[in-house]
Amino acid sequence: MESNDLRIFRAVALEGSITKAAQMLGYVQSNVTARIKQLEAELKTQLFYRKHGMILTPTGEKLLPYAVQILHLLDEAHKALNDSDKPTGRLAIGANHTVSSLQLPQILSEYHKAYPDVDLSLTTSSTDELIYKILHFQLDGAFVKSSSFIDDNIVEELVYEENLVLISSPETDDIRTACSKPFLMNTIGCPNRVNLEQWLNAEGINNIRYMEFNNLDFIIEGVMADLGVSFVPQSAIQRYETKGLLKSFSIPPQYSTSKTFFIRHQDTLMTSALAKFIETIESKTPYHQIAH
Known part of the structure; x- marks a missing residue:
């Protein structure tokens, strides 16, 4: 062979x-x-x-x-x-749909400017698909929205914790009115959607209607157009709320805490390109190193 x-x-x-x-x-x-x-x-x-x-x-x-x-x-x-202190070669990164719109363009731009000889690529997909690609060595690392990985081959390098808020158009008066509207969310399996459904269940809110979007920017634009409401990272909507383009509502912390992990396969070689990418993430975002 x-x-x-x-x-x-x-x-x-x-x-x-x-x-x-x-x-x-x-x-x-x-x-x-x-x-x-x-x-x-x-x-x-x-x-x-x-x-x-x-x-x-x-x-x-x-x-x-x-x-x-x-x-x-x-x-x-x-x-x-072929590895050296100067990062070169291929670096394939993956990102969950919601993560790909949040701070990632700045990280990639900063990295590309610092290390132009690295052949950097980005794939966006669901968490399950990204984990599959990590396990089959199709990606060097990935940003995923999940809190547990059942496969021992997965190494969590970094974690970023953020607060989720319910968002609606500015005209919405209260949270109950907001919850009567369609929810603009990712497809089934998204951790944010799971958290939302757990909270709605606890509040006795049933008959939930969904419009599925796998793009955070489209979700926010849809909410501003009063197409429905959503449950998103607070950091993603602050500038819109400051301008009065939408309104946010807080929900209990046990449902509104979200974690994003940067993961890799434990057998993936820590090349200088990958090591410098992890350093760039840490220096440009609130991600924190996980002790192994």
């Missing part, structure tokens, strides 16, 4: 599609198809079912974790041999 064949196999397995894998790798589809067939012939076994996409066979399921680990070790060896 050649490492490039394993890289193609991993891409097809994770994407579930020859087309998507070819796009991700920058190959033509026929080349990807041929290399998969070649790998199957070499191993004398079928690795994929080819109906409704590319689905791993039981043998393919067995091979995938080995392929991920082998490719990770090869990539880490390359990083280690």
Whole structure:
């Protein structure tokens, strides 16, 4: 088995599609198809079912974790041999949808100016998807909105605690009136939404209506347009509230405290590029280092 064949196999397995894998790798589809067939012939076994996409066979399921680990070790060896005090190379960062709109552009801009030789990329997605990418070494680190990670391979490097507030248009008189409107929130599974639902349940507020947005800026704009209300970080709306564009309501602290973590895989090499990125986060935001 050649490492490039394993890289193609991993891409097809994770994407579930020859087309998507070819796009991700920058190959033509026929080349990807041929290399998969070649790998199957070499191993004398079928690795994929080819109906409704590319689905791993039981043998393919067995091979995938080995392929991920082998490719990770090869990539880490390359990083280690080419690492220096001057940050260079690839640095792939992920961020939850709500985090990506909050302070992150400033962090990325500051880092890019300081270390222009680093090939910095950003992926925004749900917390579950980001954790999956961390576990499969597709990201070097990620900002996620979660307070617990059941996988021991996940290392929490930094944590940022903030206060959430209920926001509405300025015309809303009280919190009960606000809660009668549709809630502009992220999709199911968002920790902020979980906190909100726990509070609403405690208050006996039922028949909650949702309009789902996975972008904090769109949520805030929707609230200012009186499309509904939302539950967001106070730091994200202070300038709008000062200008009288929206109103905020406080709720009990057991429901309004939110934590954002910067995480990585425990086996990810701490290159100078990643170390300097963590330093940049600490220097530019209220994130705090977690003792390990």
